[in-house]
Amino acid sequence: MCGIYGSTIIYTKSQLQDKLERTKFRGPDKQGFKFLGDAYRPIIFGHNRLAIIDVDERSNQPFTYNNNIHIVFNGEIYNFKILKKQLEAKNYEFHTTSDTEVICATYLEYGEDCLKYLDGMFAFVIYDETKQKLFGARDRLGKKPFYYYINDKHFEFASQLSSIQLHHNNLTISNKAISYYLAWDAIPDPYSIFNEIKKLQAGHCFSFDLINYKFKDRVYWDIDTTIRNPYQGSYQAAVKDLDGLIRNAVSTRLFADVPVGVFLSGGVDSSVVAALATKTTNSKVKTFSVKFNEKGFDESIYAQKVANHLQTDHHIIDCNYNEGLDLIKNFSHYYDEPFADSSAIPSMLLAxxxxxxxxxxxxxxxxxxxxxxxxxxxxxxxxSILYKLPNCLRHAIAKTAGLMPYYKLKMIGKGLQQNDINSLYLASVTGVNMSWLKSDFDYTDVTEKKYLFHTNKNLYERLTDFDIKTYLNWDINTKVDRATMAYSLEARAPLMDHKIVEFAQSLPTHFKFKAKNQKRILKDVLYQYVPKEIFDRPKAGFTMPFKEWFKNELQDYVLSELDITSLRQIPNIDADEVHKMIEQHMDGSWNHYPLIWKLLVLKQWLNTTGKGYIIK
Structure with missing residues (x-):
């Protein structure tokens, strides 16, 4: 896990050092850059290394293979040992034990088709000196970030936006991106907070021709929206197959030349990872969870029960508002564009x-x-049953619910005004009540809607496909990458192995959800290792007690940061309406903490990282 950087723009050594130093937290073990190309076609590669596999300096980056292949790489290739043996049989030679070298050889053997063979999480760029081109890619599910700037002959890329931002004189803040952020809590790919900087989308690769300066971006992996290869086995066979897939995904992700642990919340997903980690290693597994003192937020007792059963070396981390406030005040340094998932704070604390x-x-x-x-x-x-009713009857129900004095019923009433169930889901994930957002464009207009608005799959399957392409990619991956990298910690997600994702998509829906039993098959894998009784409780999310903190310990902070004068300086919002919503939160009549949090984050970013830039 590292931070990568590269550019065809000529910078001074001091400026390049600044760009690498800005994200040194991503890789504090070794920092370096290399001048490649020539005077006519200059290329600079830079790298901050967090040494995980083959910690010897021979695997430092930028890395050169066979004299003419140069690479900067962030991530892990989990099947690199298998690929290495296959390539050695084809007479390729290796001088390290790293996966970086294997990527280079795989590219030499298969060209851009090398991506078919790489199993892992990654963002990399290769400079092919012979072909005079740059070739890069981002992993299938978007675990690793990739930002880039392109303008004529100028091409610049980095793991984080801030490295590109430094020493750039022609960047402008995107008003459209601000509206996207206010609706989605994150900025959707391929956009960034700056008009001139883009994100490479998950499952995409690119080439940049250094002779004619043409940039080509293409999809190399995507979700199957038609289920071309449905699973043919029995439910019990599927449980066994899934167990094997997860066991393998966990086992390969435990491989490292440094200490490895498991984040354990006590829920089904982290528990199945922890359980199979204990089954695939001989050493005692270290597990970690967060504890909140606020009633209704502390799930650490359940994590402890799982840890006790699995006999892990368990560590509980206390989260209090003083430490939380410190993280909030430095939030923009690590999440270097606006990001509003409040669970980023406990994620940072955990990391x-x-x-x-x-x-x-x-x-x-x-x-x-x-x-x-x-x-x-x-x-x-x-x-969805209500959408089978005549429109006039559904609208009557919506109107009645909207007149009720209860916030949830009011939101249901607003939601039912949507034309169809797909539009309702889209509204529910962006915000049903968005009257406070003043936007000149349709913030729900994202290309990922195609995974939701089609008829090839049933409702459940379309919703999950849509969330994989949006919420998981834009939100969860961003949250975890920045939170862990802020403390030079590499996070690996076995359940995001693309083979598991593809297997899950091939299964009949009732294997996954039957008779109110959600995640049915995943639970049945887990119950082979951990007693079912531990999980007989309502599902809990990884959330912060901001509702209480904003009314109590952090009330003064909120009111000073978001007074009416400050609100009027924030783009694309109705300051007066938002001010009323903050007052409602403080007097306890409504819970508006998600809005308060996203405005705090945006204001902090505009006043620090975004200070001095024109918004357009």
């Missing part, structure tokens, strides 16, 4: 303390999306 004992941590991310785990999926199925 901060786990990094004192391990350098790699496995997580349970991806289970809810692939195995129909979120409560909102069940709610959408129930509400």
């Amino acid at each position: 901060k303390h786990a990094s004192e004992k391990v350098t790699v941590a496995l997580s349970g991310d991806g289970g809810d999306e692939s195995f129909i785990g979120y409560e909102r999926y069940k709610w959408m199925k129930q509400v």
Whole structure:
């Protein structure tokens, strides 16, 4: 896990050092850059290394293979040992034990088709000196970030936006991106907060011809929206097959030349990862969870029960508002564009303390999306019945609900005004009540809607596909990458192995959700190792007690940061309406903490990282 950087723009050594130093936290073990190309076609590659596999300096980057292949790489290739043996049989020679060298040889053997063979999480760029081109890619599910700037002959890329931002004089803040952020809590790919900087989308690769300066971006992996290869076996056979897939995904992700642990929340997803980690290693597994003192937020007791059963070396990290406030004040330094998932704070806290004992941590991310785990999926199925009623009757129900004095009923009433169930889901994930957002364009207009608005799959399957391409990619991956990298910790997600995702998509829906039993098959894998009784409780999310903190310990902070004068300086919002919503939160009549949090984050970013830039 590292931070990569590269450019065809000529910078001074001091400026390049600044760009690498800005994200040194991503890789503090070794920092370096290399001048490639020539005076006519200059190329600079830079790298901040977090040494995980083959920690010897021979594997430092930028890395050169066979004299003419140069690479900067962030991530891990989990099947690199298998690929290495196959390539050695084809007479390729290797001088390290790293996966970086294997990527280079795989590219030499298969060209751009090398991506078919790489199993892992990655963002890399190769400079092919012979062909005079840059070739790069981002992994299938978007675990690793990739930002780039392109303008004529100028091409610049990095793991984080801030490295490109430094020493750039022609960047402007995107007003459209601000509206996207306010609706989605994150900025959707391929956009960034700056008009001139883009994100390479998950499952995409690119080439940049250094002779004619043409940039080509293409898809190399995507979700199957038609289920061309449905699973043909029995349910019990599927449980066994899934067990094997997860066992293999966990086992390969435990490989490292540094200490490895597991994030354990006590939920199904992280518990199945922890359980199979204990089954695939001989050493005692270290597990980590966060504890909140606020009632209704502390799930650490369940994590402890799982840890006790699995006999892991368990560590509970206390989260209090003083430490939380410190993280909030430095949030923009690590999340270097606006990002509003409040669970980023406990994720940072978890990473901060786990990094004192391990350098790699496995997580349970991806289970809810692939195995129909979120409560909102069940709610959408129930509400879909109302869309079978005549429109006039549904609108009457919506109007009646909207007149009720209860916030949830009011939101249901607003939601039912949507034309169809797909539009309702889209509104539910962006915000049903968005009257406070003043936008000149349709913030729901994202290309990923195609995974939701089609008829090839049933409702559950379309919702999960859509969330894999949006929420998992834009939100979860961003949250985990920045939170862990802030403390030089590598996060690996076995349930996001693309083979598991593809397997889950091939399964009949009732294997995953039957008779109110969500994540059915994943649970049955887990119950082979951990007693079912531990999980007989309502599903809980990884959330912060911001609702209480904003009314109590952090009330003064909120009111000073978001007074009416400050609100009027924030783009694309109705300041007066937002001010009323903040007052409602403080007097306890409504819970508006998600809005308060996203405005705090945006204001902080505009006043620090975004200060001095024109918005257009």
